[in-house]
Amino acid sequence: MLDDKSIIDLFHERDEKAISETEQKYGKLCYKVSLNILHNEQDAEESVSDTxxxxxxxxPPEYPICLKNFILKIIRNLSLNKYKMKHSAKRGHGEYEVVLDEIKDTLPDTVNTNDIxxxxxxxxxxxxxxxxxxxxEKRSIFIGRYWYFESISEISKNLGLSTSKVKVVLFRCRVELKQLLLKEGFIV
Structure with a gap:
Protein backbone atom coordinates (compact mmCIF):
# COMPACT_ATOMS: atom_id res chain seq x y z
CA MET A 1 0.00 0.00 0.00
CA LEU A 2 1.36 3.39 -1.01
CA ASP A 3 1.89 6.25 1.41
CA ASP A 4 -0.23 9.39 1.06
CA LYS A 5 2.46 11.46 -0.65
CA SER A 6 2.88 8.81 -3.33
CA ILE A 7 -0.88 8.66 -3.88
CA ILE A 8 -1.06 12.45 -4.20
CA ASP A 9 1.82 12.34 -6.67
CA LEU A 10 -0.14 9.79 -8.74
CA PHE A 11 -3.08 12.19 -8.84
CA HIS A 12 -0.79 14.98 -10.02
CA GLU A 13 0.61 12.70 -12.71
CA ARG A 14 -3.01 11.90 -13.71
CA ASP A 15 -2.31 8.22 -13.17
CA GLU A 16 -5.57 6.30 -12.68
CA LYS A 17 -3.78 4.07 -10.19
CA ALA A 18 -4.32 6.95 -7.73
CA ILE A 19 -8.02 6.07 -7.58
CA SER A 20 -7.48 2.38 -6.85
CA GLU A 21 -4.77 3.12 -4.27
CA THR A 22 -7.00 5.66 -2.54
CA GLU A 23 -9.93 3.28 -2.53
CA GLN A 24 -7.77 0.47 -1.15
CA LYS A 25 -6.37 2.67 1.62
CA TYR A 26 -9.38 4.80 2.56
CA GLY A 27 -12.43 3.18 0.96
CA LYS A 28 -13.68 1.35 4.06
CA LEU A 29 -13.22 4.40 6.28
CA CYS A 30 -15.08 6.61 3.79
CA TYR A 31 -17.87 4.06 3.54
CA LYS A 32 -18.17 3.92 7.33
CA VAL A 33 -18.37 7.71 7.68
CA SER A 34 -20.95 7.94 4.90
CA LEU A 35 -23.02 5.07 6.30
CA ASN A 36 -23.05 6.75 9.74
CA ILE A 37 -24.70 9.76 8.11
CA LEU A 38 -26.90 8.15 5.46
CA HIS A 39 -27.83 4.77 6.99
CA ASN A 40 -28.20 3.39 3.49
CA GLU A 41 -25.57 1.08 2.01
CA GLN A 42 -26.25 1.99 -1.61
CA ASP A 43 -26.11 5.73 -0.89
CA ALA A 44 -22.90 5.26 1.10
CA GLU A 45 -21.29 3.33 -1.77
CA GLU A 46 -22.40 6.05 -4.19
CA SER A 47 -20.90 8.71 -1.92
CA VAL A 48 -17.58 6.86 -1.88
CA SER A 49 -17.59 6.79 -5.69
CA ASP A 50 -18.49 10.48 -5.80
CA THR A 51 -15.65 11.19 -3.39
CA PRO A 60 -4.43 18.87 -9.06
CA PRO A 61 -4.58 21.80 -8.50
CA GLU A 62 -4.93 20.96 -4.79
CA TYR A 63 -2.03 19.39 -2.95
CA PRO A 64 -3.51 18.36 0.40
CA ILE A 65 -1.25 18.43 3.42
CA CYS A 66 -3.11 15.45 4.88
CA LEU A 67 -4.79 13.22 2.30
CA LYS A 68 -6.86 11.36 4.89
CA ASN A 69 -8.41 14.55 6.28
CA PHE A 70 -8.94 15.92 2.76
CA ILE A 71 -10.80 12.75 1.75
CA LEU A 72 -12.83 12.58 4.96
CA LYS A 73 -13.93 16.19 4.57
CA ILE A 74 -15.12 15.44 1.03
CA ILE A 75 -17.01 12.25 1.96
CA ARG A 76 -18.58 13.91 4.97
CA ASN A 77 -19.76 16.94 2.98
CA LEU A 78 -21.05 14.84 0.09
CA SER A 79 -22.90 12.53 2.49
CA LEU A 80 -24.41 15.44 4.42
CA ASN A 81 -25.56 17.05 1.19
CA LYS A 82 -27.08 13.77 0.03
CA TYR A 83 -28.80 13.35 3.39
CA LYS A 84 -30.23 16.89 3.29
CA MET A 85 -31.45 16.37 -0.25
CA LYS A 86 -33.17 13.06 0.53
CA HIS A 87 -34.66 14.23 3.81
CA SER A 88 -35.53 17.82 3.05
CA ALA A 89 -39.23 17.23 3.55
CA LYS A 90 -39.04 14.72 6.40
CA ARG A 91 -36.97 13.83 9.42
CA GLY A 92 -34.51 10.96 9.05
CA HIS A 93 -33.88 8.08 11.41
CA GLY A 94 -30.08 8.20 11.48
CA GLU A 95 -27.53 9.75 13.79
CA TYR A 96 -27.43 12.99 11.77
CA GLU A 97 -30.60 14.46 13.28
CA VAL A 98 -29.77 13.20 16.77
CA VAL A 99 -26.25 14.65 16.67
CA LEU A 100 -27.44 18.01 15.35
CA ASP A 101 -30.11 18.14 18.03
CA GLU A 102 -27.50 17.40 20.73
CA ILE A 103 -25.12 20.15 19.69
CA LYS A 104 -27.47 22.83 18.33
CA ASP A 105 -27.50 24.84 21.57
CA THR A 106 -23.71 24.72 21.84
CA LEU A 107 -22.59 26.19 18.52
CA PRO A 108 -22.93 29.85 17.56
CA ASP A 109 -25.60 31.15 15.23
CA THR A 110 -23.63 32.47 12.23
CA VAL A 111 -26.72 34.14 10.75
CA ASN A 112 -26.38 36.94 13.31
CA THR A 113 -22.71 37.68 12.67
CA ASN A 114 -21.52 40.90 11.07
CA ASP A 115 -18.46 39.56 9.37
CA ILE A 116 -18.92 35.88 8.55
CA GLU A 137 -9.99 9.98 24.95
CA LYS A 138 -12.33 12.98 25.16
CA ARG A 139 -11.19 14.23 21.75
CA SER A 140 -11.82 10.80 20.22
CA ILE A 141 -15.31 10.70 21.72
CA PHE A 142 -16.16 14.26 20.64
CA ILE A 143 -14.85 13.90 17.09
CA GLY A 144 -16.38 10.45 16.70
CA ARG A 145 -19.80 11.82 17.62
CA TYR A 146 -19.82 15.27 16.06
CA TRP A 147 -17.56 14.83 13.02
CA TYR A 148 -18.03 11.18 12.04
CA PHE A 149 -21.63 10.92 13.35
CA GLU A 150 -20.90 7.69 15.20
CA SER A 151 -23.54 6.36 17.55
CA ILE A 152 -22.84 6.40 21.27
CA SER A 153 -22.81 2.61 21.36
CA GLU A 154 -20.31 2.51 18.48
CA ILE A 155 -18.01 4.99 20.26
CA SER A 156 -18.21 3.06 23.52
CA LYS A 157 -17.45 -0.21 21.72
CA ASN A 158 -14.51 1.29 19.78
CA LEU A 159 -12.97 2.85 22.88
CA GLY A 160 -13.88 0.13 25.38
CA LEU A 161 -15.98 2.49 27.50
CA SER A 162 -19.46 2.26 28.94
CA THR A 163 -22.20 4.10 27.09
CA SER A 164 -22.93 6.13 30.22
CA LYS A 165 -19.31 7.33 30.35
CA VAL A 166 -19.48 8.36 26.69
CA LYS A 167 -22.73 10.25 27.32
CA VAL A 168 -21.24 12.03 30.34
CA VAL A 169 -18.07 12.98 28.43
CA LEU A 170 -20.14 14.33 25.52
CA PHE A 171 -22.36 16.33 27.85
CA ARG A 172 -19.40 17.82 29.72
CA CYS A 173 -17.59 18.62 26.46
CA ARG A 174 -20.66 20.42 25.12
CA VAL A 175 -20.92 22.45 28.34
CA GLU A 176 -17.19 23.32 28.22
CA LEU A 177 -17.40 24.24 24.54
CA LYS A 178 -20.44 26.44 25.10
CA GLN A 179 -18.69 28.24 27.96
CA LEU A 180 -15.59 28.76 25.82
CA LEU A 181 -17.62 30.08 22.89
CA LEU A 182 -19.49 32.50 25.15
CA LYS A 183 -16.18 33.65 26.64
CA GLU A 184 -14.84 34.22 23.11
CA GLY A 185 -17.82 36.44 22.31
CA PHE A 186 -19.93 34.07 20.21
CA ILE A 187 -23.71 34.18 20.54
CA VAL A 188 -24.95 30.67 21.23
Missing part, protein backbone atom coordinates in the same frame (compact mmCIF):
# COMPACT_ATOMS: atom_id res chain seq x y z
CA UNK A 52 -13.13 9.43 -5.61
CA UNK A 53 -14.37 11.42 -8.61
CA UNK A 54 -14.17 14.67 -6.65
CA UNK A 55 -10.61 13.78 -5.61
CA UNK A 56 -9.68 13.15 -9.23
CA UNK A 57 -11.09 16.55 -10.18
CA UNK A 58 -9.53 18.35 -7.19
CA UNK A 59 -5.98 17.00 -7.27
CA UNK A 117 -15.36 35.33 7.28
CA UNK A 118 -13.65 36.75 10.37
CA UNK A 119 -16.09 34.98 12.67
CA UNK A 120 -15.62 31.66 10.88
CA UNK A 121 -11.82 31.92 11.20
CA UNK A 122 -12.21 32.84 14.88
CA UNK A 123 -14.64 29.95 15.36
CA UNK A 124 -12.28 27.52 13.62
CA UNK A 125 -9.37 28.62 15.82
CA UNK A 126 -11.51 28.43 18.96
CA UNK A 127 -12.71 24.92 18.09
CA UNK A 128 -9.16 23.78 17.30
CA UNK A 129 -7.94 25.14 20.64
CA UNK A 130 -10.83 23.43 22.41
CA UNK A 131 -10.04 20.09 20.76
CA UNK A 132 -6.30 20.43 21.38
CA UNK A 133 -6.94 20.96 25.10
CA UNK A 134 -9.04 17.81 25.44
CA UNK A 135 -7.50 14.53 26.50
CA UNK A 136 -7.01 12.01 23.71
Missing amino acids: LLKLWNSI LIDSIHLRDTLNNFLNNLST
